Amino acid sequence: MAVFRKIITRNIKKWGKGFFSVIAVSLVTAELISIAVIELGLIAADKPNYLIPGLRPFWVNRNPDFGIWHEPDVEYVHTKSCFSVTYRTNSYGARDRMRQSHGKPSRVVVIGDSFIEGYGLNREDRTTDILESETGIEHLNFGTSGHFGPTQSLLLYKNLAKRFHHSIVLFGLLPDNDFTDDDPAHANSYPNQYRPYFVEKNGNYVLEYANANQRGILERDFRREKHRFFNRLLRNFTYTSNAVNYLRRLYGFNQSRLKIGGKASASTYSGYYDFTQKQAERLIYVLEQMLNEAEGKIFYVLVIPRPADMRTEPSPLISILNHLGEEHEKLHFIDLRKWFASQRRWTDFYRDCDGHWSPAGARSAAEALLAEPAYRRFLRLD
Template identity: 40%
Template sequence: MESFCSCFAYPIRAHSCSFVVQIPILILMKRLRRILFPLFFSLLLSFVLLEAGLALLCKTGRLKISKPSYSLNNVFSRYWADLNPDFGVWHEPYSTYKHISPCFNLTYRANSYGARDRERQPAANGKPRVLVLGDSFMEGYGIAGSDRLSDRLEKLTGIEHLNFGTSGAFGPTQYLQLYKSLASRFEHNAILIALLPDNDFLDDDYEYGLKTHQGRLRPYYIGESPNYELTKTPARNPNTPARYLENLLRQFTYAGNLVKYLKSLRRHREAGTRENYAGYFDYTPAQWDRLKYVLEQFRAAAPDKKIVVLTIPCDTDILCVEKTGEPPLPRQLNELCRSLNMTYLDLLPPIRSAPNGWPACYLACDRHWSAYGNEIAAGALYNYSAKSLF
């Protein structure tokens, strides 16, 4: 059977017409290949050069971002995840995470109840024990577990120090909720609360959190002092393809880590955090009232326990002290802790006067304490409160 092809003025067979129509398509595909292949290789070369440049900047210390771990386990790891309905971020039991930066290469491990610590039993068997609460400084971000403040104090005193610190924008309200829901299950006679003014006031600020911690499961005290109400922001679904792709890029490329770093900077700027923010100086009256309330709730939750409150300085705090003089926070905390029958120790003076210089107390590629910084802090705490706490 014959049909009329619009391409010609005379009838031809149908398959002949389709062959003629395919000719422009083949030509188009060849042209696309000529365009797309060079474009693809140009993009690939640009990406390789970008990765090489970022790697060089990290190696020379000019760019302080995490390095790719090249670990598939990290892509799916829930070592730091919003897991706990009471206090948010925690470590999945027995989870691991390989953490690589220009100045450290570590693998973190969680125990059966999610702490980065050796296995502990709920019963103290009549022996004194200390619970250590705090954020990434207490967890030991960027250092071996044996170099941490808690481990050093355990070695100095012979008394167990159970470490419940965690990274992940963890603030005082979360310390309190963690103590109530998890840490208090372990028999203890003392509590060590490590405050980091550099971000603890901000971590507990609900309005700030709405801008910088969107999609995070976090508890907040909202309202006016002393009539606060506890509220929680819901967590986004962590199991979406987009989240796994983001994790994959971070674990296998420098560019993925750079994007994360730039996003963090943008969020903090949008939240109005000033450059060179110094938590020892820059907290607001409302933020102070909230911290005061949290410490009062600690005393109410542990009426018969010895409680030591520490403040940890960051580089911006020390630089601000050297420029403007003594900060107001230590005086306020000292007065508050006295009224609550707590012991207060400000670690800014011993860190600032460290024999090797205060910069040696911090990691070369990060603002967290180095092993030396933990050593100075442990010595200061042991010398100051050995009799009252231990």
């Protein structure tokens, strides 16, 4: 009997060593493959930054009015294959230098998503900082990443940015994903994310929140962040975790587009052309609500193209926006697509690793605004 137990024990140890050897080899192989595909730019996943994460993340899903925002007074190192930058927030959570609410009335409040925030850019390379440096007029940056749609920008302006004295509002519209970010039919693309949507009911739009049970429960958010610490640790120290997270998000996004009959490929979809009538109607409603909140201030919409948008045929989106501008005296539009197309090597305006603006792209956007006669007139530059 003792001999039999020894044989069983020896076999278990042997099998255990073999099992763990297979696991170890598999993990190492997965890491090597992930290193290759990320470093070669085959997928736009983050790179590990080899920093111990804190319990306070940079982007948090906590604001009761508009959902995702930045934690105040936080520093975050963001690393991908084509950039490594440090983000810092001020006391009210904006990625910007500290601003006084009672500043000069000629200031510009800037709202929008990751292109406005300056995703992957040093602060001095962002469009808003270039505009401020060139004009001497403050451009307060309230942009944020996190699939931040026009409805969220409206609510951010209404509940936060509007408190700061200003005379002009500049809103960055990204057709590439702003239609889907604002569409309740796409809510499943952002599981567990607290998000506002305007839902059409009986001919009216009603503001509703996805995952509303998370609203304003700060203590639970902190507990959840503690549970997420291990996941962030893996992302900060392994390529594999970043590759898996990227592919999972991409799969969810494409599945959502397929379910509602949209285009599945992120490389062929163009928000300048491929939106639905309901999505267009919702955007018009949100823009008109922004105008109401601006209370007679000059309101500029900066339409931001992605490479898939750079076509020559007329865009139905621009036609809609031009018609809307004719109905509202204070509403103005600048389509960067036309400006970019006139520049040499406009393809250099986008990062190879994720499609956001390079420093050259952000600067060209600033130059487009500075070349706009009406914008210069409103800023009293001429």
